Amino acid sequence: MLIRELLPLFDDVTTIVEVSATGEVLREQLRAPEETAYRPYAPGEKMDADTLLVGFVGPRQGTQVEAEAVAPALRDLPVGGRAMILLGWPLLDLPYHQVLEELVTAGCQVLQVIPIDNAAGQGAHCAVVAARVDRLIPLRTHLSDAPIVADGDEPDLRALLRLTGEYVFGDLLSRPLRLKLAEAGDRLKEQDKRIRQLEKELATTVAKADARVERARNDVANLRASTTFRVGNTVVQGARKPGKAIVSVPVGLVRIWRKRGAADETPGQKI
């Protein structure tokens, strides 16, 4: 669901009260209608059932707040009052424990947690939909896009048995999954460590190879600059072209002799 599709889930909202301090950012993201009043939360204010409390809880300082900052506003909600709290953590790492603590302490029931599309751009990964209650009300499911109301029939015993049963089985199944996830994380960490070690070893090997190549280049340069090589090269060239050798070899040797000082100044080891 897109963030702008969230508000239409709530019927009869005349006022939106924001408990975080995003300025106009959240209002714009939610596409709050012009006719709906939108204002920041004032501690101790009385809200009615037509008021929707919104907040942005997450790790980003400035636009997002800590869970405990939302608590006073949740406690000010009347029974039947609704709240929508956007969470700024990725779903796989969602530290919901603090938000849940504040909701339960304030007498609020979590009705649904809706994943939000395009989270990267807006920073909201899911929306917690909750209501202040004095009795249990039916949960919403992921299949439903019907309006969110806080006055449905109280779940009967069968529904509660289903709820607790799903919790118990869900808990059992989550344990091996959590274990597998942790073990996969360990393996990943180990692989990262091994990769870093291999990168280091590779860098050392490459550096050693580079040094060997550099030494070989110096050796070749020194060899080419040596008198021995140049005399030999002159003689070999003469042998290849015997017709010219009678002139080129003596001239070449004289040239080498004249430049002997320069040759001696060639850097590197003499050969």
Added chain:
Amino acid sequence: MTVLTEAEVSKFWNDRHQRESDLRSGGHISFDEATNYMFYLRRLTMLMDRIGLHNSPAAPLHLLDAGCGKGYFSRELAKFGHQVDGIDQSEAAIAQCNDLGGGPRYQQSSLSGWRSPWLYDAVMTVDVLFHIMDDAEWTRSVRNLASLVRLGGKLIIGDWGQDHDHVFGSYQVCRGRDRYLPLLDACGLRFDDWEPYRFRRSPIGFYTFTRIG
């Protein structure tokens, strides 16, 4: 006596974990290593009484050792087959934990700053909370640890059992039972009991709370 600031305490523990031996660094500084070993075993046995004597390789218990120091309790509890997360603010202690391995997963974090996508069957903090000097930080830490306990799970806290606060030395502020009980009751945790360590006249013991709401 003036108590240390939070920054001073943090530095104190990091230095101590680098300087002192394995058990003495996080245990009782007045005891030698052998006595500290007994002290650790005593508390480990008490933790077993609270966490229970069952384990399951397929569906293990998940535990948080908050303020794990060099990880003695984390490693021992991991040997029982439990999945243990250990957190500590000291970089030196966590580095040593990671070197020792042994099963638990360690992260450097304060007690108030630990965020997890999973709740725990039991959260324990053994003789750590009384080293948090600042009251507001202490409250944040207790509330955060409480929020990490699942329904039916346990919160185990090492501190003294009297009804008022008491300062020992410059880096130990024991909070009283009259502070823990109302704070955790408001978090939906039921007070089960407080049992002293009964170790060499130590005034400290374990509070045990169970999440019921």
